[in-house]
Amino acid sequence: MSVLDEIVAGVREDLAAREDRAPLADVRAALADVDAPRDPMPDLRLPGSSVIAEVKRRSPSKGDLADIPDPTALAAQYAAGGAAAISVLTEQRRFGGSLADLRAVRAAVDAPLLRKDFMVTEYQIVEARAAGADLVLLIVAALDDDTLRRLHDLAGELGLTALVEVHDEAEAERAVALGAELIGVNARNLKTLAVDDDTFGRLAPLIPDECVKVAESGITGVVDVKRFVGEGARAVLVGEALVKDGDPRAAVASMTGVQA
Numbered sequence: 001m002s003v004l005d006e007i008v009a010g011v012r013e014d015l016a017a018r019e020d021r022a023p024l025a026d027v028r029a030a031l032a033d034v035d036a037p038r039d040p041m042p043d044l045r046l047p048g049s050s051v052i053a054e055v056k057r058r059s060p061s062k063g064d065l066a067d068i069p070d071p072t073a074l075a076a077q078y079a080a081g082g083a084a085a086i087s088v089l090t091e092q093r094r095f096g097g098s099l100a101d102l103r104a105v106r107a108a109v110d111a112p113l114l115r116k117d118f119m120v121t122e123y124q125i126v127e128a129r130a131a132g133a134d135l136v137l138l139i140v141a142a143l144d145d146d147t148l149r150r151l152h153d154l155a156g157e158l159g160l161t162a163l164v165e166v167h168d169e170a171e172a173e174r175a176v177a178l179g180a181e182l183i184g185v186n187a188r189n190l191k192t193l194a195v196d197d198d199t200f201g202r203l204a205p206l207i208p209d210e211c212v213k214v215a216e217s218g219i220t221g222v223v224d225v226k227r228f229v230g231e232g233a234r235a236v237l238v239g240e241a242l243v244k245d246g247d248p249r250a251a252v253a254s255m256t257g258v259q260a
């Protein structure tokens with residue numbers, strides 16, 4: 001079983017428990033109580049780099065990254081540094097995140113929020129919006145075309161922006177065929193977990209320039225950001241480097257607005 005398959009299997013188990021506790025109809029009813037979704041696209045289309053700053057405690061590739069007892073404090077630093085959006089990992093078993101983190105961050109900051117998880121069912125999309133997310137991650141490698149389209153359509157119906165994530169040429173073609181506006185190129189190989197920083201430059205030309213292209217994983221600082229912006233990225237998604245930085249506000253600010 002691949003790492004992705006293992007993660008998704010755990011996600012499905014945890015999801016089944018939540019569905020037992022709160023049926024979809026209840027989660028849908030909760031949508032009435034959340035503020036309207038924020039649209040991240042205008043900021044992401046601005047000239048110069050935008051940063052999607054991630055709240056990430058641990059990962060399958062690196063183990064423990066940072067003790068983050070208060071994700072709202074970290075998110076507030078990201079927002080103060082000018083993050084265009086904040087990514088909150090909600091997967092619990094391998095990343096140490098939760099929907100409670102997402103709800104807490106929602107209550108604390110105004111920036112658009114990405115629910116970063118392994119989304120495989122409609123329930124999770126509705127749940128994301130009910131918890132205050134503005135964006136959801138759709139990992140092409142985890143979804144067949146029919147499910148990818150259903151989840152993408154549902155996200156749109158709920159006013160959520162989908163970050164459609166690809167790892168190789170075939171997935172990039174599928175994301176483009178879907179009509180995704182926001183496409184993330186993740187440099188982390190989901191089989192080996194190694195980061196190949198040539199991935200963005202290889203795949204970006206396959207994605208139309210009308211899309212907002214996001215470079216993801218392994219980004220350590222301004223030199224990387226400048227490289228990816230030069231290769232066509234409008235945004236970078238950064239986790240590890242920010243959660244380990246003693247001054248996450250300044251770290252986000254330094255990566256924001258970088259020109260090619």
Ligand SMILES: O=C(O)c1ccccc1NCC(=O)[C@H](O)[C@H](O)COP(=O)(O)O
Nearest residue numbers: 059060061062216217218219238239240
């Ligand atoms: O981070 C991992 O080890 C990982 C393993 C398997 C699937 C996904 C994984 N990470 C999710 C991400 O996409 C990253 O959190 C994100 O791109 C930020 O990466 P980084 O800046 O390298 O922390």
